Structures are given as structure tokens and as C-alpha cells.
Amino acid sequence: MECISVFDMLKIGVGPSSSHTLGPWRAAERWICELKEQLAFTQVQSISVQLYGSLSLTGKGHATDIAVVMGLLGTDPETVPIDGISESIERIKRENKLNFGGQFEIPFHFDTDISFKKEFLPFHANGMRFEARLENGQSIAETYYSIGGGFVVKEELIHSKENDITFRAFPFPVKTGNELLQFCESEGTSISEIVMANELSLRTTTEIDEGLLRIWNTMLECMYVGCHTEGKLPGGLNVKRRAFEMHQKLKGEVPYSNPQEWLESIRDTEVRFRQIIKWVSCFALAVNEVNASLGRVVTAPTNGSAGVIPAVLMYYMVIENHDANFDDVKQFLLVASEVGSIFKKGATISAAMGGCQAEIGVSSAMAAAGLAELMGGSPEQVLMAAEIAMEHHLGLTCDPIGGLVQVPCIERNAMGAIKAINAAELALDADPKEAKVPLDKVVSTMWETAKDMNSKYKETSEGGLAVGVFLSDC
Numbered sequence: 084m085e086c087i088s089v090f091d092m093l094k095i096g097v098g099p100s101s102s103h104t105l106g107p108w109r110a111a112e113r114w115i116c117e118l119k120e121q122l123a124f125t126q127v128q129s130i131s132v133q134l135y136g137s138l139s140l141t142g143k144g145h146a147t148d149i150a151v152v153m154g155l156l157g158t159d160p161e162t163v164p165i166d167g168i169s170e171s172i173e174r175i176k177r178e179n180k181l182n183f184g185g186q187f188e189i190p191f192h193f194d195t196d197i198s199f200k201k202e203f204l205p206f207h208a209n210g211m212r213f214e215a216r217l218e219n220g221q222s223i224a225e226t227y228y229s230i231g232g233g234f235v236v237k238e239e240l241i242h243s244k245e246n247d248i249t250f251r252a253f254p255f256p257v258k259t260g261n262e263l264l265q266f267c268e269s270e271g272t273s274i275s276e277i278v279m280a281n282e283l284s285l286r287t288t289t290e291i292d293e294g295l296l297r298i299w300n301t302m303l304e305c306m307y308v309g310c311h312t313e314g315k316l317p318g319g320l321n322v323k324r325r326a327f328e329m330h331q332k333l334k335g336e337v338p339y340s341n342p343q344e345w346l347e348s349i350r351d352t353e354v355r356f357r358q359i360i361k362w363v364s365c366f367a368l369a370v371n372e373v374n375a376s377l378g379r380v381v382t383a384p385t386n387g388s389a390g391v392i393p394a395v396l397m398y399y400m401v402i403e404n405h406d407a408n409f410d411d412v413k414q415f416l417l418v419a420s421e422v423g424s425i426f427k428k429g430a431t432i433s434a435a436m437g438g439c440q441a442e443i444g445v446s447s448a449m450a451a452a453g454l455a456e457l458m459g460g461s462p463e464q465v466l467m468a469a470e471i472a473m474e475h476h477l478g479l480t481c482d483p484i485g486g487l488v489q490v491p492c493i494e495r496n497a498m499g500a501i502k503a504i505n506a507a508e509l510a511l512d513a514d515p516k517e518a519k520v521p522l523d524k525v526v527s528t529m530w531e532t533a534k535d536m537n538s539k540y541k542e543t544s545e546g547g548l549a550v551g552v553f554l555s556d557c
Contacts (some may be wrong), residue, residue: 085428086253089282089420090294092427094233094382095301096160097153097168098374099488101386102209102433102542103138103145106229111154113235114213114225115184126217129189130155130181131196135210136203137435138229140543144318144486146377148197151211157185165379204228207236208435208541231433231441232384232423253281258428260466260522263421267462274452274462278417292413298381299412300342302370302393305380307342309369316375318487326369333362349401359402363504364497366394371493384423384432387439387488388446390496392419395450395503399457407457415453422452422469422522429523430530434481434542437533439492443499444476444529450503455510463515470522472499472506477525478532480540482547491548 096105111132118124132151134142142148149172153163156171172193175181181191204210207228214224228236255266255277266277282291310330316322335352339345354362370390374380383392396415400407423432426445431437448469455468476499484490539546 085258086256086281087420087424087427088285089278089291089417091234092232092382092384092420092423093298093416094161095298095379096233096382096386097150097163097165098377098380098386098389100145100147101233101382101384102229102231102435103142103147104150104377105160105233105382105386106209106231106235107134107138107147107211108150108154108160109233110211110227110229110235111151111213112157112159113227113237115155115157117225118215118223121223123215123217123223124184125187126219127183127189127215128218129196129216130183130191131198131214133198133200133212133214135200135212137208137542138211139199139201140545141483141486142199144483144544145488148193149377151197152181152193155184155191156182160379165377168377207433208538208543209433231431231436232382232427252284254284255281257281257421257425260425260469260526263425264462264466273456274421274465275414275417275456278421282417292409295413295416296409298416299396299409301379301381302383302396303342303346305373305378305389306366306369306393306397307345308378309371309373310345310365312372316372316489317377318375318485318489320485320487320489322375322489322493324372326365326372329361329365329368333358333365346397346400349397350405354402359398360501362401363394363398363500366397367391367496367500368493370394371488371496375487375489375493383419384427384445384449385434385442387434387492388442388496388499390493391443391446391499391503392416392450392453394496394500395454398500398504399454403458411457415457418456418465419449419453422466423449425522426473426526426529429526431533436541437529438479438536438541439481439495440473440476440479440529441533442481443495444473444479446496447472447476447499447503447506450500451506451510454504454507458507458511460507460511461515464510464513466522467513467515467518468503468507468510470518470520470525471509472503473522473525473529474520475502475506477529478536480536480547481542482540482549483542483544484549484552486544486549490552
């Protein structure tokens with residue numbers, strides 16, 4: 084069975100898109116590794132890249148070409164200095180040379196060696212093909228698909244199910260919500276404990292804690308950066324950053340100098356009822372404004388929906404429980420990741436395949452589940468919270484204006500976070516035995532809806548707001 088780790092669902096990377104930026108970046112890295120395994124890497128004389136389908140139609144707005152080149156340079160999206168990306172790209176454009184894999188220079192023309200093909204490859208909307216020409220005159224080409232959330236699949240291994248998800252022997256292999264509940268009942272445990280047991284089959288407690296703390300610190304830092312950065316977002320839409328002014332109006336007078344002190348200062352700020360929604364919205368907007376400007380965020384489950392989970396987790400820490408600590412963060416992320424994996428296995432987390440319901444809808448369901456367990460919900464109530472959140476995102480289209488992850492994407496994160504909190508509260512006040520729609524049914528319904536959805540509403544910028552709003556009006 085496909086067993087997905089929490090670190091598969093929650094990846095640290097560079098914005099603005101997990102499928103259009105992080106995935107192609109990782110695909111380029113992977114291609115270089117395969118060239119080395121074939122002993123062909125040092126023989127490469129020149130390279131070219133073709134982007135297909137959604138990667139082509141919205142690739143410019145999603146910085147897909149930039150991501151591919153950064154991968155070809157051998158940089159890691161988790162650690163590469165963000166401020167140095169523009170300089171690296173400008174140098175390549177100026178010199179028409181690329182330091183391939185960070186080891187030797189080859190000729191490379193940014194505007195012509197990356198081509199955008201509008202046709203769709205057969206397996207997935209996000210296809211890309213890498214080709215290398217060798218010293219002996221031969222060519223080597225590989226095709227990859229970026230299937231959402233930074234996951235990458237190699238074309239010839241699709242049917243054998245070999246991709247960047249390792250097929251592991253988890254002690255509690257879960258594909259559906261019902262299977263997860265059965266394990267919780269038989270073991271007498273919570274959902275987070277089942278997930279933790281699976282993670283312990285892969286790595287030590289220390290490794291898990293260090294990894295999750297790194298993820299949380301990245302989330303906290305991008306909220307901090309977003310709340311302290313003003314101006315306009317790049318890309319040509321002239322979208323004004325809003326988190327900065329919202330934060331200025333909300334924050335108290337308690338001094339701070341870093342993200343951790345900032346978190347404590349918010350806890351010390353008196354929050355009135357009307358301000359709760361504003362704070363949650365501020366957190367979500369902050370993350371996705373950082374994401375839209377090629378900042379570092381965590382896929383949750385995607386970059387386009389990266390703001391929902393941090394915003395809801397911050398809501399718990401600054402509104403619901405001022406004593407919350409890393410143990411609460413860990414519990415939340417374990418539960419959220421498992422719900423995300425259920426949607427990935429049973430449907431999709433790719434907007435190019437399922438519309439925005441596959442991104443904001445899934446992230447809202449993940450956040451609702453994590454919050455519900457932290458607030459004392461039973462496993463049944465936790466999955467009920469996830470179902471409620473997704474139920475009210477069904478059919479949500481992906482129609483970014485100008486192909487940019489800005490309008491309506493950034494605001495949708497705020498809406499998804501609010502819905503997640505509402506869904507958790509509804510589930511905690513309900514008897515799961517009376518629920519009419521189980522989580523597994525909403526997962527399958529989401530997938531059926533995705534298949535029925537017209538392709539122009541699946542991250543192609545060919546329908547909806549993407550054509551209803553003219554760039555000249557922005």
C-alpha cells in the first residue's frame with residue numbers, strides 16, 4: 084500500500100506553487116541524479132526543457148521556468164538563500180551559461196532552452212520533459228509529472244507505482260478514513276498516536292521531533308515575515324500586501340525581535356471577539372503573500388494552500404490555549420498530514436487535476452481535523468470535522484488571474500482557515516453517529532467532481548476569474 088509520511092505531506096520549499104514550482108524543481112534535481120547513475124552526467128554538452136499542459140499555461144505566473152533552472156543548478160529549495168534566486172537567474176540570462184548541477188558550465192539560453200507546450204501529456208496536466216545532448220552526439224530524455232504537493236512521478240514508472248513515495252510496511256497502513264477509525268478502535272488510541280506509530284517505523288522520535296519542529300518554525304517564520312513586509316507582490320497584478328497593515332492594527336505594544344517572541348507577544352495581546360477572525364485572516368494572508376513572492380513556506384498540502392494550517396494552528400495557540408507548546412504542534416501536524424494523505428490516495432491534491440477544492444478544500448479539512456483532536460475530539464469527531472470542511476469546498480475551481488498564485492488564491496486561504504475552525508466546532512458539538520456523510524464519501528465525491536470539472540477551471544487560467552477579470556483592470 085502507498086504509505087505517506089507526515090514529511091511527504093508537509094514539505095519545506097519555495098513558492099509560489101508546489102506543483103508548478105517545487106515539483107519541477109525536484110524533478111530537475113532528480114533528473115541530474117539519474118544522469119549521474121547512468122554515468123552520463125559529465126558527458127552532457129547542452130540541455131533543454133519542455134513544459135506541458137498546466138505547467139505551460141500558467142508556468143510563467145507560477146515561476147516554473149525559474150524553479151526548473153534552480154533545480155538544474157543543483158540548489159535545494161529547502162535551504163537555498165531566497166534573496167539569491169533573482170541574482171542567479173539574471174546571471175544565466177546575462178551570460179547564457181548554466182552551472183549544471185553546480186559542477187560545470189554548459190551553454191544555456193533561458194528564453195529558448197525552456198519551451199512552453201500547450202498540449203497536455205496523457206497521464207497528468209503537469210508534464211515536463213528534460214533532454215540532454217551528450218559528447219557522442221546522442222540524446223537522453225526523461226519525462227516527469229508534478230502531481231501536486233511537490234510529488235513527482237516518472238513517466239515509465241507510473242503503472243508500476245514506483246515514484247517519490249516509498250512503499251513502506253507501516254504497522255498501521257491506512258488508505259481510507261474508515262480504516263483509520265478501525266485502527267483507533269482496535270488499539271484504543273487517538274489518530275495522532277496511530278500516525279506516530281507509523282512514523283516510528285521510519286525514523287526515531289528525535290528525528291521526528293526535529294523534523295516537525297523545523298516545519299513549525301518555517302511556518303512561524305513565514306507568518307512573521309508576511310506580517311512585517313509591506314509593498315506590492317511581484318508579477319504585474321500590483322496586488323498590495325495586506326497582512327502588514329492588518330497586523331499593525333491588531334498587534335499590542337509588547338516588544339519582540341524574533342518570531343518566537345512575536346508569538347508570545349500576540350498571546351499577551353487582549354483579543355476581542357471581533358478580532359479573532361481578523362487575526363486568523365492575517366496569519367493566512369501573511370503566509371501566502373510570502374509564498375506569492377517566491378518565499379519559503381511549507382506545502383500543506385500544497386503551496387497555494389500553505390496558509391490554512393499555520394493560521395488555524397496559531398489560532399489554537401494564541402486564542403484557545405495560551406499554554407500550548409510543541410507537543411500540541413506535533414499532535415496537530417500528525418493528524419493533519421494523515422487526513423491529507425487520505426485525500427491524496429482517494430482523490431487528488433493537485434489543482435491541475437481537481438481544481439481548488441483539491442488544495443484549499445483539502446487544507447481546510449486537514450486543519451479542521453488537527454484542531455478537533457487538540458480540542459478533545461474523538462477520532463470520529465476528528466474525521467467528521469475534516470468531512471464538514473471539505474463538504475463546503477466541493478466544486479471550488481482554480482482560476483488564478485494571470486496564472487499568479489495571488490487572486491483569488493491568497494484570500495481563499497483566509498476563508499479556508501475560518502471554515503476549518505467552524506468545521507471543528509460543529510463536529511465537537513455533534514454526535515458522529517448521526518452524521519449523514521462519512522469522510523470517505525466526501526473524498527470519493529471530491530474525486531468525481533474533479534473528473535467532471537471542465538479543464539478550464541483546473542489551473543489553466545482559461546476560465547472563471549482568470550478570464551473574467553482583465554489584467555488591464557488590475
